[in-house]
Structures are given as structure tokens and as C-alpha cells.
Amino acid sequence: MKHWSLRQRILGSFALILALMTLMAGIGHYQLTAIDAAKFSVQRDALPGLYYSTMIRSAMFQEQMLVQQLAEVDSTAQERKADFAKLQANTDRLGDFMKGYDSTIYRADDRANFEAFKVARARYLEMRQAVFALDPIKQRSEIHQAFVQRLIPEWERNRLLIQRFVEDNRAFADQSTNRIGDAVSTAKISMIVTLLVALACAMLCGYLLMRTITQPMKALQEALNTMRSGDLTQRLTSDRRDEFGQLESGFNQMADELTHLVGQSQTSALQVSASITEIAATSKQQQATATETASTTAEIGATSQEILATSQELMRTMGEVSAVSEQAADLAGNGQASLVRMENTMQNVMEAAGSVNAKLGILSEKAGKINQIVTTITKVADQTNLLSLNAAIEAEKAGEYGRGFSVVATEIRRLADQTAVATYDIEMMVREILSAVSAGVMGMDKFSEEVRRGMAEVQQASGQLSLIIQQVQAMAPGFQQVNEGMQAQTIGAEQIKQALLQLSEATRQTVDSLRQSSQSIDELNLVSNGLRHGVSRFKVQA
């Protein structure tokens, strides 16, 4: 029950009361049905029964009276006929009443009694028929006797029976009426009881519901009051699971957020305060810096004045330098002409060296040819030697016959050796010539190289001189530009002076505005203190 939600509680209470009311209605309906049944039995059974039985009884009295009149009083036939008609009508009426009563019978004992009455009545009617079958004039005494002795007791029996019907029906009617009364009173009591129970239940449910709502509301109110006083540490902990549980968790969350926010605000307020103090210090520094800037500006002004004077002096000096550089250009021009002449001479020397080289080449070629010839001679000598060797061998093989031939072979070999020596000498000489020629060629090459290098140096010097001339010539417009630049510098220095004056003015204004901002910072400091004071009212930690 404790973890029921508020909605479930309200719905449950209503359902209980509705169920009680339905129960009450059911009981009422049941009792009214019982009353209705009793009413029905009174309406259909008791009252008509009473009516018909009474009517039957009265009809029987009338019938008995008519029978008595017929039997004892009537003397004329006319009278008898009239009475007969009356009796017949009465009998018919009685028959109708009996039929009517028959239709009101609902009980078994009633039915049995009625059947007995019907039998008795039939017997009576039979008897009466027998009595009226007698001649009324001649057999008067017999009729009278029959009437008195048999008809009356029979009728009496019938009357008693019908009397019992009347009483029976009356008793039944009374009983039914009493039953209705009982049912009504029972219904009254039960309705009162159910009403009381329903009322009690409704009050109990209402009380419980009220308690369920007011209790957490009170706790919430207390918590809110605490929070309003600035204490944010309070939290709700009823551990309920209904809507109030959700409300509490929401409240707690809100309190957490608020605590966090206020904590941040406190920190921020402290930071703001610190920052403002820093800003104030910085502003003071800026003020000092601005004052310094003003003094520095004055110094710069003086310096720019000096620059002005210096640049005018420099302009004069530049004029002198320009004249000197023109003279230097002339001298360099002369030097260049001499160098060109020198270069030409060197070119000639180079050509001569080339022709010497060519001649040496021819010499070398000739020596090579001589060498070829020497090689050929050497080969011939070698062949000759070989020939002499083989000849000697053959001669030796021939023994005594070959002796002369052997001498010839030896002679040939000697000649070949001499040839070889001579060719060796020639070869040596040619080799010497060749080495001398190649040394000459190498020397000439070196000489040519030197000349070439000298020429390159001359050309370089010439190029440098022409470069110098060009540069000196190019300097003239440069001097002009420097002159113009100097003039522009003079004007610029003047402008700097003006700008410095403006800067000085601006600095003064800056100092003023910094003073104003210092005031603003003081005000800001006051505001920040107020903020810190306001935020510190909150208590965020237990």
C-alpha cells in the first residue's frame, strides 16, 4: 500500500465507495423484489380469493333463501317460476364466482379445499334437483321434510366449507401484508447499515488520501523554507515511489543544480574580484606607461631634428662624391683600352704556339714511320737468324758434307746479328727523337695553356673594368636618387615632427581616459564586492 501512487490511491478509494454503493443497490433491489412478490400474492391470491369466497358465501345465503322461498313460501306457479328464474340466475352467478375463485388458486391446500367444496356443492345441487323434482303442491310435506332434513344440513356443510375459505383467505392476506411490512422494515435497516458503512469507508479513504498528500507537502514546504533562508544543503529522503517520490527527486536534483550554480557563482565572484584588482593594477601601469610614452615622444622629436640637420650635410657630401666618381670612370675607360691591345697580342702568341705544335706532330709522325721500317728490318733479321739456326741444324745432321754449309750458316747468323744491332741503334735514336718531340709538345701545350690563362685573366680584368665603368656611370642617377631621397627624408623628418606633436596630444588624452577607466574600475570593484556578499549568503556545504 505504501508504494501505491497517488493516482492509484484515488482510483482505489473511488472504486471501493462505488463497490459499496453497488452492493447497497443490489441489496435494495433484492428486497424490493421480495416485497413485489408479496404484493403479487396479495393482489392475485389473497384479495381476489377473499372477495370471491365472500361473494360465494353471500350468493349461497341468497340461494338458500330462494330455495326456502320456493320450498316453503311460494304457492302459485307464477311465483315459483319467477323464483326459479332468480334461483337459476343466482346459481349462474355463483358458478361465475366459483370460476373466478378457481382462477385465483395458487396454493395446493387451497386447491384441495376447493375441490372438496366443489364435490359438496355438486352433492347439494343434486339433492336440490331431487327436491325440486317433487310436485310442489301434492308433495309439500315431503319437500319440506327433504328441505329441512337433508338440504339444510348439506347447505350448512357447504357454508362451513366456504366459511373456511373466507377465513383462510383472510389469514393469507394478513400473512402477506405482514410479510410486506417485514420486508419493508428489513430493507430500511439494511439500507441504513450499508449507507453507514459506505459513509465510514468514504471518510476513511478521504482521511488516508489527505494524509498521503499533506504529509509530503509539509515536508516539501519545510525544505523550501529552509532553502529560501539560503541553506542549500537540505535534501528530501522519504523514499517514496509515487508522484511525490518523483517530485522529491526532482526537488533534490534542482537543489543539486542550484548548489552547483551557487558554488560556481561564489567561485566566479571571487575570480571577478581578483580580476578587477588585477585590471586596476594594469590600468595604473598603463597610466605610468603612457606618461613614459609622452616623455619618449619628446625625445624622438629632438632626435628627428638632428636627423634633419645630418641629412642636409649628407646631401652636400654626395655632390662631391659624384664628381670624384666621374673621374674614376674616365681612368677605367683608358685601362680597358690597354687591356684590349694586350689581349690581341696574346692571341697572336697562341696562334704561333699552335703552328709549332703542328710541326712537332709532323716530326712525331715521321719518327713513327722510321720505327715501322726498323721493325720490318728487325723481323727480317729475326727470320735470317731462324733460317741460320735451322741451316746449322741441318748441316750438323749432314755431318762432314754439311760442314761448308755450316760455315755459311754461321756467317748468315753473324750478319743477322749485326743487322739486329744496327736496327737496335736506330730504334734507340728514334725513341730519343720521339721522347724529345713529345717533351716539346708537352712544353708547347703548357705554354699555350699559360697564354690562354693569361688571356682569360686579361679578359676578366677587362670585364671587371667595364663593370666598374658601368657601375660608376650607373652611380650618377643613384646619386640623383640619393639626393632626392635626402630631400624626401628632410620632408619626412618634418612630418615626423608633426606626427610626434599629434602623438603627444594623443598620449595626453590616453592618460585622461585611463584615469576615467580607473574610476570605473573602482566602481566595478564595489559592484563585485556586492555580488560576492550576495552569493556568500548561500550555504552550499554541510
Add this chain to the structure above:
Amino acid sequence: MLSLLFRIEPDHYALDSREIVEVRPLCRLKQLPGAPAWVAGLFEHAGAPVPVIDLCTLALGRPAHDRLSTRLVLVHYPATGGPHLLGLIVEKATEFLRSVAGDWCDSGVATPDTPYLGQVMHHERGLIQQVRVSELLPASVQALLYGGTDG
């Protein structure tokens, strides 16, 4: 007795002219792979292949210089199964030496690795030692060079 003089480095050696068939200039030789380094190759003589050995390689381990005085001496080689021709490459073979048998004497030094070196003779150019052709080839090389023609 006539001998062909040649040199191995500064020393003079002599070949008996009776063993010599012909002295020829150097010619292109067909190499013999697998043979010892001092077997210089083959050349064709009178329609038959003749093996050639290089005495410089045999004695000094370096091939002979390619000069005009370096010559190929064709000699008779008394191999098993009849005489064959053998070519010898020698340096500075340009001269003869005429001598008599009494000029030669034994060297008195046993040289088991060089059995081909024979008697020596005093000469104005220094000692001259004979080279014996029949001892030039060891049996294995002889089998290698002439084994193919025996059968």
C-alpha cells in the same frame, strides 16, 4: 757437337741439335684445358697435332715473354710406343754452341724435381746446363699427351 742455346732468366741452357727437328717462330696454339699449366697447347705440323710445353712455366711458373727471340723448338720425344714430336717454347733462342763431349761434366747436384737438367759446361757467359728432352715429361703428362695415339 752442336747445341741450341736459350735462356731461362739470366741462365743459359743448351739443347742438343740432334734432338731438334726445326726451330720455328711462335705461332698461335690451341689450348688444352685440364692439362698442367706448363702444357702450352697444340699446334699443327705436317698434318699432325703436336703438343707444346712452355719451359719458362715449367721452370719459373710464369709464361714466356711474347718476343721475336722467343721461339718454338720442335724436338723428337722418345715416348713409349715410338718417337713423337714435341714442341718446346724457349726464350732467347738465337745462338748455337759448338762443343765437344769432354767439355761437359756432371753438375753433382741431385735434382729429383727437375730430372731433365743434365750436365753442365763452363763458358765465357757462365755455366751452361743441358736439357734432356727424354726426361721432360712425367709419366702422367706423357700418358695425357701421347696416350691417345698408342692404341
